[in-house]
Amino acid sequence: MTLNHRTGATAAAATLLAMLGLAVPPAASADDVLAEVIAGDWRPDAHRARDDERNPQASLEFWGLAPGMDILELAPGAGWWTHILAPYADRTGGRYFATAADLDDPELDDRWRQGRAAFERRFVEQPEIYGDVELINFGARSAPLPEAAFDFILTARAVHGWIRWGLDDKVVEELSAALRPGGILALKQHRAAPGPADPERFAETGYVTEAWVIERFEAAGLELVERSEINANPDDTRDHPFGVWTLPPTRASSMYGTGDPPDPDFDHAPYDELGESDRMTLKFRRPE
Numbered sequence: 001m002t003l004n005h006r007t008g009a010t011a012a013a014a015t016l017l018a019m020l021g022l023a024v025p026p027a028a029s030a031d032d033v034l035a036e037v038i039a040g041d042w043r044p045d046a047h048r049a050r051d052d053e054r055n056p057q058a059s060l061e062f063w064g065l066a067p068g069m070d071i072l073e074l075a076p077g078a079g080w081w082t083h084i085l086a087p088y089a090d091r092t093g094g095r096y097f098a099t100a101a102d103l104d105d106p107e108l109d110d111r112w113r114q115g116r117a118a119f120e121r122r123f124v125e126q127p128e129i130y131g132d133v134e135l136i137n138f139g140a141r142s143a144p145l146p147e148a149a150f151d152f153i154l155t156a157r158a159v160h161g162w163i164r165w166g167l168d169d170k171v172v173e174e175l176s177a178a179l180r181p182g183g184i185l186a187l188k189q190h191r192a193a194p195g196p197a198d199p200e201r202f203a204e205t206g207y208v209t210e211a212w213v214i215e216r217f218e219a220a221g222l223e224l225v226e227r228s229e230i231n232a233n234p235d236d237t238r239d240h241p242f243g244v245w246t247l248p249p250t251r252a253s254s255m256y257g258t259g260d261p262p263d264p265d266f267d268h269a270p271y272d273e274l275g276e277s278d279r280m281t282l283k284f285r286r287p288e
Helices: 005-019 031-040 056-063 082-092 110-123 157-165 168-180 199-205 210-221 267-276
Strands: 070-073 096-099 132-139 149-154 181-191 224-227 242-244 281-287
Touching: 005 224, 031 056, 031 082, 056 224, 056 281, 070 082, 082 096, 082 168, 096 110, 110 132, 110 281, 157 181, 157 199, 157 267, 168 181, 181 210, 199 210, 210 224, 210 281
Parallel strands: 070 096, 070 149, 096 132, 149 181
Antiparallel strands: 181 281, 224 281
């Protein structure tokens, strides 16, 4: 494993202490580093407030995040996971990559361009916290992701979006091919009740069945290693007036994509009480 500046400095300090006959403190474990970055003061308070709902340490340990991994985060959005994954990679000798708006797309909407610029200001321009954050163009017209390039790929609450934009075939195939042999696909998604596959409803409500997700990735060559209830919410009835976005943290009061204005009189209280959505937590692996 290639050591970064922090890991190398720690090793040098330990060598010096040993030469002087002084006790060498035990090396930090991978779990210690993960706990350290989750507790990092660079994480916004609003992000920390959701740790009980999103269970970052338990989820990442379940998925098998390990030191030295080359990590790809798909569609990181505002960077809830990036605040954790990028510093972790930097501190353990790995690398962090994220997909971003495809700047080579001549039809790219300015909103996506501005979103990428904001992400760059927040993460790329702060290497002292996040290390060398590398962005990869990704979109409907983008070149395929690099093959067999990553040890760990995370996609969180995004499957319904792939379906909505007609990108599910592209995303499933490219994510599967982008993993190295033995590499892990970590997937979290709003979970629909078991039943027939209905992609149109998946896109409309934000909830997707586990069976549909598993079938798609297994057909693309990955194996399902394990599933977890870490992020389950048995109280989620999944029948909300504005889909999953009715629940926190979005708390919508109009249907996504319709252009309707929010309803100022909508009663959020019963949905706030439910908490965040019921979510599947799946671990896939590319066979050796």
